[in-house]
Amino acid sequence: MAQRRAAAPLDGLQTRAERTNFVETSRYDDVQTFLATVDASSPLVHLTTSGYTFEGRPLQLAVIGKVADPRPATIKASGLLRVYVQANIHAGEVEGKEVMLALARDIARGQHADWLQSMVLIVYPNFNADGTERVSLINRGFQHGPFGGQGTRANAQGLNINRDQIKLETAEARSMVRLLNDYDPHVMIDLHTTNGSRHAYHLTFETANNPAVDPAIVTQSRDWMAKMSAAIKARDGWAFRSYGNVSGQAPSRVWTTVEDLPRYTHNYWGMRNRFGILSETYSYLPFAERVTVCRRFVEEVLAYAHTNAATLKTITAAADAAPLVGTRQSIRSEVARTGTTEILMGDVIEDVNPYSGRIVHRRADVAKPEAMADETTFRSTDQERVPTAYYVPADQKAAVERLRAHGIVLEAVTAAVTSGLEVFTVATATAMDKPFENHQERTVTGTWAATDVTVAAGAWRVSMTQPLARLAVYLLEPRSNDGLATWNVLDEALKTGRSPILRTRN
Ligand SMILES: [Zn+2]
Structure with missing residues (x-):
């Protein structure tokens, strides 16, 4: 009876983005109220906190699954695949936050019930929470909304959390590493929005690709992203592709991915023998569409995790146990140019943010194939024998x-x-x-x-x-x-x- 009576609040529960027709994005208090409501209405969603921001905000953590409570010992004892998702590390890149809130609600309402047979989700929906509170209508350049403003890229110290995984100088990165040490997730996902190139992809992705990362993790990650992209293409018709930015002038342009350094979260996770996945929804899609696209990415990534849960657990355990002493490990690397690849280039139309009067860019529905030099993998330039x-x-x-x-x-x-x-x-x-x-x-x-x-x-x-x-x-x-x-x-x-x-x- 208690459950039936409690189901009602979820029927009308909307995120701040949904409630404002995607003019606004959720702030810290919105995240709290929303997830507390879901928690109170469902045994499948637990709202807790794990760590702090620089300004002392407790970092909200949603634990979603068939578990009695959100404590690390409980989650690990469940034997389920542990999937960690962080959104909003750059607080102007907000659709991941909205996606994870809505997903928590929808799982509480019965969606994706099959996933919970194999895995538990551990979610920081609003990782750069201090940045979220620093709203401005001009924080993200030409990004197409939310027109009511979004947070800052940096944290309250002015540091980029996504360059801090080695030096650990932000409270947020330290909190996340503590979370990893406590919960030991097998899979970790970091949701972003693109910054630059006018390509024709709805979303680009990257996985841990430093040459020092366990090769079985790299190989499985590529299979994962290939199957995810194919599923999206088949069902939604959108082109997804591994991450890149375009540099140089036609006809000798280059498509280059992000550095492979473990200062970035997805590479750091790989260096810890875990699956690290980065996504970048295209910033010139209108905000509401970005939420839809990011949601589909998360759903297909999680569908693969569900289907392959046993394999993913086996691979991470094998990487943890792999004898490294006496082997050569890469300690420096550089991006490799591996021939040419065809990139779909796009275009944009100018719109105006009605509240700031500033020009923003909207994705035009064009895709122009262009051959470019391919710089999407890395080769080791220096190694050491592991003592x-x-x-x-x-x-x-x-x-x-x-x-x-x-x-x-x-x-x-x-x-x-x-x-x-x-x-x-x-x-x-x-x-x-x-x-x-x-x-x-x-x-x-x-x-x-x-x-x-x-x-x-x-x-x-x-x-x-x-x-x-x-x-x-x-x-x-x-x-x-x-x-x-x-x-x-x-x-x-x-x-x-x-x-x-x-x-x-x-
Ligand atoms: Zn970002």
Whole structure:
């Protein structure tokens, strides 16, 4: 009886976007009220919080599934595939937030009941919640709505959360990593809106593609995106494609994907042996259409996750258990040009935001094929042989704290280690002139060699026989293109001409 009586509130429940005919997007309080209503009306949706924004807003977390409560222990004990979705990391890119709210409601009303046999969803609908509250009608350039305004790209510190996964300087990235360590999702999805190129795709996507990522994860991810795209084409008629931006002048233009660095969330997730998926809905589709397109993407991605749940779990477990010691792991890479590919180029029509008077762009229904150089994959340019362990001295407190925050296991060294060690001698350590995210990124060259330098008791041993070893290598190798040295964590120590972090093959 309780359930039947409670079903009524969901019948009329609308998101702020739906209620305003897609003129406005949901703010923090709208997300709270909406999800609290769904939670109160359904045993399938649990509203909780996990972590904080820089300004202290508790990050709203929706846990959706056939589970008694939203605690990590309960979710992990269920044995279900755990799928994490984050929307709104860039708070002007809002349709993912609206999609995940509406999806929570619709699942509560009985849609997609089959999915809940195999998986549970763990959702940050409003990840950059501080940015969401900084509404302006001009935050997103030519993007076609919402005309009532949207939030900012950066968080309240002025930092881009989607460049923060290695250095962990935002409360939001730290909260998300804590969530990953607590819930250990198998699949992670990050919903965005495009920024630039006038192509003809309704949505572009990317998966973790750094050459250091477990190859079985890369292969399965490509199969996943191919089947998702085919399903969309067949049912909706829309062209989806792997992510790219166009540069150069015709006829020698280039289609280039996003960098493969783990500072980006989807690549970071790959480095953690998990499926990392990025989506970018086309920004010149009117807001209401972007919500529809993003919803279909999420539905097809989740349909595949449901069908392949057992396989996805097997692949991530195998990647966690893969012996890495003695293998060569990529620590630097560059985009590879692999011939030419046909890109469907689009066009836009000018509209006016009636409230700001500013010109916005609307997608024109044209698709002009154009051959372009294909830069959608990466090749390793530098590797290191994975040691048995690294040693981090106790006085490298910032490095130790970062490793712990990432969830990497550190073992206390109780007796001095005096043999079998290698030390890294720095040849060059060049800082970028141009600051990026408040840093001058450092590029280090040099070599490892046997040493009689010793490790004192009190240091920390980082074993390379642990699930996050792949990430640890990327963080700790001085020559890594996105490690602790890159982000200035080791700057003082590197002035001595040696890395403070030793390693051993014993
Ligand atoms: Zn974005």
